[in-house]
Amino acid sequence: MSVDVTMPRATAPAILPGSGGMRGALSDLFWRRPQLLLLLMLLPPVLWLGIVYIGSLFALLAQSFFSIDEFSGLINRQFTLKTYGDLLQAANLDIILRTVTMAALVTVASAIVAFPIAYYAARYARGRWKALFYLGVMLPLWSSYLVKIYAWKLILAKEGILTWLFGKLHLQWLLDAWLSLPVVGGNSLSVSFTGTFIVFVYVWLPFMILPVQAALERVPGNLVEASSDLGASPGQTFRNVLFPLALPGIVAGSIFTFSLTLGDYIIPQIIGTSRLFIGQAVYSQQGTAGNIPLAAAFTVVPIVIMGFYLWGAKRMGAFDAL
Amino acid sequence: MRSDRGQSAPLGLKIAAACGLLFLHLPILLIFVYAFTTEEKSFVWPPPGLTTQWFAVTWNRPDVWEALSLSVRVAAISTTIALVLGTLCAAAVSRTKFFGRETISLLVILPIALPGIITGIALRSAFSLADIPFSFWTIVLGHATFCVVVVYNNAVARFRRTSGSMIEASMDLGADGFQTFRHVVLPNIATALLAGGMLAFALSFDEVIVTTFTAGQQQTVPIWMLEELIRPRQRPVTNVVAMVVVLVTLLPILFAYYLTRDGDQIAGSGK
Numbered sequence: 082m083s084v085d086v087t088m089p090r091a092t093a094p095a096i097l098p099g100s101g102g103m104r105g106a107l108s109d110l111f112w113r114r115p116q117l118l119l120l121l122m123l124l125p126p127v128l129w130l131g132i133v134y135i136g137s138l139f140a141l142l143a144q145s146f147f148s149i150d151e152f153s154g155l156i157n158r159q160f161t162l163k164t165y166g167d168l169l170q171a172a173n174l175d176i177i178l179r180t181v182t183m184a185a186l187v188t189v190a191s192a193i194v195a196f197p198i199a200y201y202a203a204r205y206a207r208g209r210w211k212a213l214f215y216l217g218v219m220l221p222l223w224s225s226y227l228v229k230i231y232a233w234k235l236i237l238a239k240e241g242i243l244t245w246l247f248g249k250l251h252l253q254w255l256l257d258a259w260l261s262l263p264v265v266g267g268n269s270l271s272v273s274f275t276g277t278f279i280v281f282v283y284v285w286l287p288f289m290i291l292p293v294q295a296a297l298e299r300v301p302g303n304l305v306e307a308s309s310d311l312g313a314s315p316g317q318t319f320r321n322v323l324f325p326l327a328l329p330g331i332v333a334g335s336i337f338t339f340s341l342t343l344g345d346y347i348i349p350q351i352i353g354t355s356r357l358f359i360g361q362a363v364y365s366q367q368g369t370a371g372n373i374p375l376a377a378a379f380t381v382v383p384i385v386i387m388g389f390y391l392w393g394a395k396r397m398g399a400f401d402a403l
Numbered sequence: 404m405r406s407d408r409g410q411s412a413p414l415g416l417k418i419a420a421a422c423g424l425l426f427l428h429l430p431i432l433l434i435f436v437y438a439f440t441t442e443e444k445s446f447v448w449p450p451p452g453l454t455t456q457w458f459a460v461t462w463n464r465p466d467v468w469e470a471l472s473l474s475v476r477v478a479a480i481s482t483t484i485a486l487v488l489g490t491l492c493a494a495a496v497s498r499t500k501f502f503g504r505e506t507i508s509l510l511v512i513l514p515i516a517l518p519g520i521i522t523g524i525a526l527r528s529a530f531s532l533a534d535i536p537f538s539f540w541t542i543v544l545g546h547a548t549f550c551v552v553v554v555y556n557n558a559v560a561r562f563r564r565t566s567g568s569m570i571e572a573s574m575d576l577g578a579d580g581f582q583t584f585r586h587v588v589l590p591n592i593a594t595a596l597l598a599g600g601m602l603a604f605a606l607s608f609d610e611v612i613v614t615t616f617t618a619g620q621q622q623t624v625p626i627w628m629l630e631e632l633i634r635p636r637q638r639p640v641t642n643v644v645a646m647v648v649v650l651v652t653l654l655p656i657l658f659a660y661y662l663t664r665d666g667d668q669i670a671g672s673g674k
Contacts, residue, residue, distance in 0.1 A: 104579065104581060105579055107580070107581075108579035108580035108581055109579075111580050112574065112580060115499065119495055119498070119499055119501060122491045122492075122494055122495040123491070123492065123495045123507070125487065125488055125491055126488040126489070126491050126492040126507075126511070126551065127492075127507065127510070129484075129488055129547075129548070129551075130488075130510050130511065130513075130514075130548065130551070131510070133526075133544055133548050134510075134513065134514055134522070134525075134548050135510070136529060137522075137525035137526045137528070137529035138521075138525045140525065140528050140529040140532050141521075141524060141525040141528045141529070144528050144532075194423055194426070195423070197416055197419035197420045197423055198419075198420045198423040198424060200416065200420075201412055201416055201417070201419075201420035202420070204412075205411065205412040205416075212664070214424075215660075216657075216660060217424050217427065217428070218427070219656065219660065220428075220653065220656060220657075221427040221428065221431065223602070223605060223652065223656045224431060224649055224652055224653060224656075225609045225625070225645075225648045225649060225652050226609060226611060226625075227609075227611055227625050227628045227629060227632070227645075227648075228431070228434060228628070228645045228648050228649055229430065229431065230632070231434070231628065231632060231641070231645050232430035232431055232433050232434050232645075233430055234446070234632065235433060235434075235437055235446045235448075236430060236433065238445070238446040240445050240446055240447045240448070241446045241447075241448050242433070242448040244448075245448045245449065283426070283427075283430065286423075286426075286427060287427070315413070340516070340517070340518055341518060343518060344517075344518020344519060344520045344521060345518070345519075345520070345612075346520060346612075347611065347612065347629065350633070351632050351633070360518070360520050363520055363524060364520070364615075367524055367527065367528075373528055373531070376524060377524070377528065380520065380521050380524055380525075383518055383521065384517065384521065387517070
């Protein structure tokens, strides 16, 4: 293929003249001053997030230092730590402890359920299967949160599918025995902590699978082979090789499962008992009770807990696994 | 266990992984069965009979249509805002190194890294301090804020894969900045933006926690569903709406996966 090359004319100036018109002038200006372009690009998103989001967070934080007048129900806009003191009342401490316990249990259970899925996807799934596993985790992750909760309401309800299943298997007595237990039991699974726990694990599970899979994908297969060649049982290989290498991924996943459980108020409201979680307390304090300062102080609890959690996770190198 | 090459997974692992995936999918599939049940009052399983009459009933419910229309409008506008803000931010962060770059990535991620209730109540208390009445726009304000991250994640991944020498070549060949953007940059990032936009749409369409705090009387589809879950009026209609919601959010996600499957991550993490 012959290319007709036109040589530049010798008369062309060494420095090209600026492009004509407003558009050209602007274009030239940005080319000569990339800093200006950068500033213009950053300004809208930073202004939006800074004003709308960070501004709101500060408004919230400020409110937690206000207090509510118990007689008039009006907010007293003067600095006080009284609202934080209210958090230490037995009833409120109870709520915080209950939520943190639930978040910890949900995190451990998610890690246990997630591990085999993540391990299979990372080590054995190839090509088409790998894509299938990926979509198999992504679709539930992205499908509607309320629909997922609704589906579990159908499953856990007294007349629902689980009761039917236990009946078919002649295990009705087992379900009844579990429901008669204190704390975890209740009238039916859909109004018990057991139900709340199952739904939390279900809804946050994909958030655990993805980082664990990412961590396991970085473990060279021959490490596992070397371990078994040296005579380790599968259990020993898991304890001494796989688990320590997957741990940053598990911690990364636990950031999501833990934080999301701390803040959620819809799952315990729809599937759970009348004993409150932090999210529900926040919601009812700001809504029906009209006590925004106490609601604000309550939200500071998960922020502080997550602050420490993230600090610890960073030290464990979990952020590299995200 | 010996180190045989190309070994297949141990049976126990296969079973555990399969059970895990079933656990993730069966509950959603169940919704589809319930949409056809003849039982009106309770969640009886197995369904005593199957019918399609609830689709007609749902079709004729004005409140369902109102909620759907509001959700679509909010999602469309929030997605548009998120596309502009997310792309600008991604372009700036991936092009140059500058002071405060890490802070800006954190700023973008924060609205969905912190629990939704914090975002929700923070916005609500800011509205009340600033005396802003609840409206369509207060919902959009919240949604756009957490949708930015999805667009940003997709766009940043694509910008990193797009080589800067193409832009330089375009400029060397005499194109000005706007022409370069129009003919070189945009075609390169278009599919990533489309994927990010679809995910942002799905995220906004599904968001409930922030919406409960930023909406006044208006109902989006998730708020409508929440209301039905707490105070059920006509359960079969809820079943049908739930099924439609699953289908409506499924398609953009599959499409977004298709658009970005070679290498990009489509995860925007969560709510």
